Amino acid sequence: MPHVKTWDDFARHAEMLYLNDPIKTRFVVKYRHCDGKLTVKITDDQSCFMYQTEHAQDVKKLEKLTSLLMRHMASKENK
Numbered sequence: 001m002p003h004v005k006t007w008d009d010f011a012r013h014a015e016m017l018y019l020n021d022p023i024k025t026r027f028v029v030k031y032r033h034c035d036g037k038l039t040v041k042i043t044d045d046q047s048c049f050m051y052q053t054e055h056a057q058d059v060k061k062l063e064k065l066t067s068l069l070m071r072h073m074a075s076k077e078n079k
Helices: 007-020 058-074
Strands: 026-032 037-043 048-053
Touching: 007 037, 007 048, 007 058, 026 058, 037 058
Parallel strands: none
Antiparallel strands: 026 037, 037 048
């Protein structure tokens, strides 16, 4: 499973992956308090991208990405 080094690259891959096949795409967020690590993973069973961070500021970036993906899901283009 490839770990993406920067958030911008991960967000770009996540959006492209979702737009290519919205039905099969899964998005998982995992937080381990004992480690203080946030792990975000997106996959469509063909490609898989992961991003892991310990920085609290990345939570805001995660909110933006989640909002973007939700807007794509709610748009009429994907129905």
